Amino acid sequence: MDELAILEQAKSYRTVERGTMLAEAGEPLDHLSSVVSGCATMSRSFADGRRQMVGLLLPSDFIGRPGRAVSPYNIEAASEVTLCRFERRTFEQLMDRSPNIAHRMLVMTLDELDAARDWAVVLGRMSAREKVINFIVNLARREAAAHDGTVAEGPVQLHLPLSRETIADYLGLTIETTSRQFSALRRDGLIETPSAREVRIPDFARLALEIDDDDGGVIS
Amino acid sequence: MDELAILEQAKSYRTVERGTMLAEAGEPLDHLSSVVSGCATMSRSFADGRRQMVGLLLPSDFIGRPGRAVSPYNIEAASEVTLCRFERRTFEQLMDRSPNIAHRMLVMTLDELDAARDWAVVLGRMSAREKVINFIVNLARREAAAHDGTVAEGPVQLHLPLSRETIADYLGLTIETTSRQFSALRRDGLIETPSAREVRIPDFARLALEIDDDDGGVIS
DNA sequence: AATCGCCCTTGATCTGCATCAAGGCGACAG
DNA sequence: CTGTCGCCTTGATGCAGATCAAGGGCGATT
Known part of the structure; x- marks a missing residue:
């Protein structure tokens, strides 16, 4: 040592x-x-x-x-x-x-x-919606791992460290498509967005369900 | 040792x-x-x-x-x-x-x-045409590396070890799109296809040029 | 040589995402 | 309070690639 x-x-x-x-x-x-x-x-x-x-x-x-x-x-x-x-x-x-x-x-x-x-x-086979969900879910998991361990299955709040443009370049999408997907998830009640950089997930399990029955993805 | x-x-x-x-x-x-x-x-x-x-x-x-x-x-x-x-x-x-x-x-x-x-x-930002060219070019380079060193800048012939379906799943495309891209490259004189599994590249430099001025990609 | 089966190719149509084009909203400066 | 700037959202339209649907070529088997 x-x-x-x-x-x-x-x-x-x-x-x-x-x-x-x-x-x-x-x-x-x-x-x-x-x-x-x-x-x-x-x-x-x-x-x-x-x-x-x-x-x-x-x-x-x-x-x-x-x-x-x-x-x-x-x-x-x-x-x-x-x-x-x-x-x-x-x-x-x-x-x-x-x-x-x-x-x-x-x-x-x-x-x-x-x-x-x-x-x-993720880049090769996921739809825009799946990519965005994957991004949010993995960011939440990653954040949780840094603190305690697992993501609470109830409501979760997290801060996005990236602009929409950066997220888009990360996901292989355009900024407009990325924004629209965030809006769609909000309409579907899967997320809330107190501000553009803040995401609240009322029911984490429900959000994760949309991608996890197919396959998991990873963020970093 | x-x-x-x-x-x-x-x-x-x-x-x-x-x-x-x-x-x-x-x-x-x-x-x-x-x-x-x-x-x-x-x-x-x-x-x-x-x-x-x-x-x-x-x-x-x-x-x-x-x-x-x-x-x-x-x-x-x-x-x-x-x-x-x-x-x-x-x-x-x-x-x-x-x-x-x-x-x-x-x-x-x-x-x-x-x-x-x-x-x-490659998966996130290249068009179908670019993906297919990238695939062929890298396969040729990889093959050449296994033997001598560099790809001859003249005509090159190579055998595809994968079916169209496998290539499609590799490139994040459908089999039809992949096939159409091969046909398009043939029409453009960039490749010849003595058989579905065989590709002849009359002018390797010209083919590689279509992707190399942007950025290189890697195959494995 | 005829038959079968597996890929591969091609055409027609549909659709998800990109592109083009305005705004809207919040932060920050004056 | 008001203007400005950067970023985000939303709408209208276009297009690349997916999907649906037939064939067609070619090697293998007999």
Whole structure:
């Protein structure tokens, strides 16, 4: 556990405001970090303006990969974000010496891999409505996991850390379609929207039911 | 390098015919393998019949994950497939003893992660035509990589290891749309199809150009 | 060579989402 | 209080891809 003590000592914190680019696709990234609070997005853009998010980075998520200097994606703060950072070299040296940390990285990467593949299922085969429900449900689950454990099966309230445009780029939809789906869910009584960034779910089980009898999806 | 010798000794080969399920989603998978020849698919199915492939498994690809007994996806032989297998326990014990192998697994997993994320970009933002071109181009590149290195910029011929239906489920399209896109590419002179499973690309650079000025995609 | 069965292709039509085009609403500044 | 700016919503219309419905080609079997 000596290594963890060294890591502990080597870390530094940094807080950035919304809109800050934490990494540019194809550019070197000399720090590894983990998200402490806030939300960042990983995305790729096309020359013609199309954009697709490939993942959300929420508290406890890891940014950057050991042994890879270059980020293949744009990473941008979607809200104010606080990071816990390590210099890449320091981290890599530690990993070389500690099978423990290396093993932990492998487990983490395997989890991310599953999440990325589940994401492909959502993008490839779900309707706009299902995508939006999936997004809300997973965000709620993720939030709950950070605190206690499971989502309460009664009413749940949650704050959306992303704008409609960002959600749209995440779900592979347009901003208008995304907005319309939120409105439709409101009409159906599945959600309430005290404000655009706030969602209240009166009956979480009922909402989750719309996607879970088919198949689950994953958010990050 | 002692460990590699042990691995060498522990491996066994197995050949299965087209259609064989190598793993069932949610079921334990007690062997790790790598594809020697042929092609397998990883997919998830919905209760209503929708299906989405999350990856192609081509020669040199790895099946199963160390430390995870259960496969989250269906894995099915899309053609006759030969596997090189290791018992999970044997492999895991080796990994625990050899940081070398563990490190190699991490690198491999990170590559798969990038591929899975690139795949999300294809599914989320590309048109049917772009998806099909992307598929053909990457299959050609993958095939070339297995032999020499780069794809010849002149004419290229390749065999499709997948049926139209499988390609459709891979690309998040219907079989009809997929077929129509192949026909359209033929009309445009970008490909020739001596048979349904055979594609000849008269000018590889011209085909690749249709997607590469936007963004690359990845196949597995 | 004839028959069967499996894919693959093509056509006609329908529909979900994109695109185009106005507003509306809340936050913030003066 | 009022104007402005950024973001969100809603409506009208168009189109890419899904769905429905026939064929057609080709390898396998006899």
